Amino acid sequence: MAAPLELFCWKGDYGLPSVDVDCLTVLAYAKFAGAPLKVHKITNPWRSPTGTLPALKTREEGSISQPSKIIIHLRKQKYNADYDLSAKEGADTLAFVSLLEEKLLPALIYTLWIDSKNYVDVTRRWYAENISFPLNFLLPNRMHCQQLEKLRLVRGDPVLEPGEQLEKELYRDAFECMTLLSQRLGSQKFFFGDSPSSLDAYVFAHLAPLLKIKLPNGKLQQHLTSLNNLQQYCTNILALYFPSDAREAPGRKTHAQPDSSDLDNEPHKRRNQVLSVLFAVGAMLGYAILTGIVSIKRERPQLKNSGHDDGDEEDED
Amino acid sequence: MSLAAEAFVSQIAAAEPWPEKATLYQPLKEDQILLSDSASSLAVQTFLRMCGLPVQVSCCANAEYMSPSGKVPFIHVGNQVVSELGPIVQFIKAKGHSLSDWLDDVQKAEMKAYMELVNNMLLTAELYIQWCDDYTATEISRPRYSSPYSWPLNHILAYQKQWEVRRKMNAIGWSGKSLEQVYEDVSQCCQALSQRLGTQPYFFNKQPTELDALVFGHLFTILTTQLTNDELAEKVKSYTNLLSFCHRVEQTYFKEHDGESQSGSSRHSKGSLP
Numbered sequence: 001m002a003a004p005l006e007l008f009c010w011k012g013d014y015g016l017p018s019v020d021v022d023c024l025t026v027l028a029y030a031k032f033a034g035a036p037l038k039v040h041k042i043t044n045p046w047r048s049p050t051g052t053l054p055a056l057k058t059r060e061e062g063s064i065s066q067p068s069k070i071i072i073h074l075r076k077q078k079y080n081a082d083y084d085l086s087a088k089e090g091a092d093t094l095a096f097v098s099l100l101e102e103k104l105l106p107a108l109i110y111t112l113w114i115d116s117k118n119y120v121d122v123t124r125r126w127y128a129e130n131i132s133f134p135l136n137f138l139l140p141n142r143m144h145c146q147q148l149e150k151l152r153l154v155r156g157d158p159v160l161e162p163g164e165q166l167e168k169e170l171y172r173d174a175f176e177c178m179t180l181l182s183q184r185l186g187s188q189k190f191f192f193g194d195s196p197s198s199l200d201a202y203v204f205a206h207l208a209p210l211l212k213i214k215l216p217n218g219k220l221q222q223h224l225t226s227l228n229n230l231q232q233y234c235t236n237i238l239a240l241y242f243p244s245d246a247r248e249a250p251g252r253k254t255h256a257q258p259d260s261s262d263l264d265n266e267p268h269k270r271r272n273q274v275l276s277v278l279f280a281v282g283a284m285l286g287y288a289i290l291t292g293i294v295s296i297k298r299e300r301p302q303l304k305n306s307g308h309d310d311g312d313e314e315d316e317d
Numbered sequence: 318m319s320l321a322a323e324a325f326v327s328q329i330a331a332a333e334p335w336p337e338k339a340t341l342y343q344p345l346k347e348d349q350i351l352l353s354d355s356a357s358s359l360a361v362q363t364f365l366r367m368c369g370l371p372v373q374v375s376c377c378a379n380a381e382y383m384s385p386s387g388k389v390p391f392i393h394v395g396n397q398v399v400s401e402l403g404p405i406v407q408f409i410k411a412k413g414h415s416l417s418d419w420l421d422d423v424q425k426a427e428m429k430a431y432m433e434l435v436n437n438m439l440l441t442a443e444l445y446i447q448w449c450d451d452y453t454a455t456e457i458s459r460p461r462y463s464s465p466y467s468w469p470l471n472h473i474l475a476y477q478k479q480w481e482v483r484r485k486m487n488a489i490g491w492s493g494k495s496l497e498q499v500y501e502d503v504s505q506c507c508q509a510l511s512q513r514l515g516t517q518p519y520f521f522n523k524q525p526t527e528l529d530a531l532v533f534g535h536l537f538t539i540l541t542t543q544l545t546n547d548e549l550a551e552k553v554k555s556y557t558n559l560l561s562f563c564h565r566v567e568q569t570y571f572k573e574h575d576g577e578s579q580s581g582s583s584r585h586s587k588g589s590l591p
Binding site: 066087088090091092094095096098099101102103149150153154156157176180181183184186 | 386387388422423425426427429430431433434436437438484485487488489490493505506508509510512513515
């Protein structure tokens with residue numbers, strides 16, 4: 001308990017402390033429970049002690065990667081955000097976390113990783129830009145395959161393909177889940193009274209990315225923004241517990257404003273294209289002139305003309 | 318089914334009354350059915366009884382393949398085939414029977430959440446114990462699952478199913494758990510259910526809902542099925558209000574039929590509750 005525990009997690013962006021749902025859960029819980037964590041925000045999962053993010057490095061028990069296990073470990077270290085909950089509220093926590101994982105998480109995975117427009121324009125771009133060379137070529141695609149595989153296994157359908165049908169089913173479940181959460185929250189500040197608990201950490205971690213990351217195909221986002229109390233709930237938690245990250249959001253937005261779609265890539269791409277075309281044309285011309293396929297006839301120097309004529313004659317032979 | 322087709326089908330469903338010859342399909346009771354499928358099937362049967370809708374139980378070796386979603390049980394009502402408790406509840410709601418209409422919004426949210434808890438923890442634990450525990454898989458699950466088929470199909474199908482379930486466990490992060498941890502999770506889940514039930518007769522006091530049907534289905538099956546050891550049943554038995562809940566539902570909905578006990582007695586199960 002003396003030395004602070006070290007947590008490795010994904011870097012934050014869009015006004016969030018981290019872009020990954022599991023990392024957000026752990027970060028939020030740690031803030032709620034007042035656990036002193038030394039947070040390393042990295043973009044290379046291979047640098048973490050377990051190979052995946054989030055990862056909590058403890059002194060006694062090695063490193064832990066799953067959010068639920070991390071929360072249990074923090075509880076053992078006496079950082080317990082659920083201390084004040086009654087037994088029934090503890091049971092409700094388990095139930096609502098299961099609801100989140102069964103109904104909302106698949107839709108979240110779909111919208112961030114499987115939906116083609118969102119994946120290419122936002123998720124893959126973010127990971128490719130932020131992971132260092134050379135992993136940025138390898139990891140985003142691998143993560144995409146892993147998420148698709150996970151979705152297939154969870155749905156029990158080995159030939160699942162992204163498409164409108166699947167999207168409708170997943171989103172319908174997710175809309176219902178969000179509506180249920182909104183009804184349960186009502187007008188309270190947190191799910192169980194005035195102080196946040198582990199359920200709040202889970203709900204916040206699943207809803208905040210939807211709220212903050214601007215996606216081209218944003219049906220889930222629209223539904224979430226229509227539920228005012230949930231939107232207020234997320235912004236509240238961000239403002240109270242992650243004020244420094246929330247302040248970074250405007251900076252990111254100005255970057256995003258002026259046609260972010262190809263701003264970084266285009267100039268380099270165009271320049272490279274023009275240069276390579278010029279190089280190719282120059283090489284072809286040079287080859288043509290040197291071998292005599294193309295002859296440059298000059299008026300004045302007689303010598304050069306005869307030399308060229310000789311070259312032509314040789315070629316004809 | 319697309320949403321438009323679903324709306325159309327449910328309209329048609331609502332138009333027809335419940336027929337006399339509705340059938341519920343499940344794998345063979347004596348030799349083939351496993352703990353998780355038996356639990357799901359009992360949950361659906363209990364739900365239908367609670368709604369007062371008669372249904373015939375038909376045991377077929379290929380029930381899993383007949384099902385539209387690949388999962389058992391499924392019901393065949395008139396022209397429609399619906400599988401799994403969730404869609405069946407929706408289907409029956411379209412016909413005008415519902416056990417949970419009288420709940421307010423917060424209670425409905427809680428009911429759905431607890432149903433997901435049972436699916437997420439209890440059902441997954443049952444699958445884990447059946448297929449990821451080597452001893453149970455070798456002694457019980459594989460022989461039973463493949464009993465209707467001859468060699469070599471029985472080996473192929475059994476291993477295929479085992480492999481599929483193990484991959485799923487891997488995907489949801491359960492493959493790193495030991496058997497002890499799984500029993501602990503079951504205990505936690507039962508504790509949550511016990512807390513929620515308290516001293517009430519049903520989860521939402523006066524009347525049973527689909528949550529009661531689901532919980533009864535799983536707990537009764539766990540208590541009456543013989544596995545390689547009794548630890549799972551012991552975990553459930555330690556919560557006395559859950560035990561008395563199971564007794565109560567069995568007495569109310571299953572004891573009308575004398576003689577043959579409808580609630581799944583077989584060589585695999587120990588008959589009625591201890």
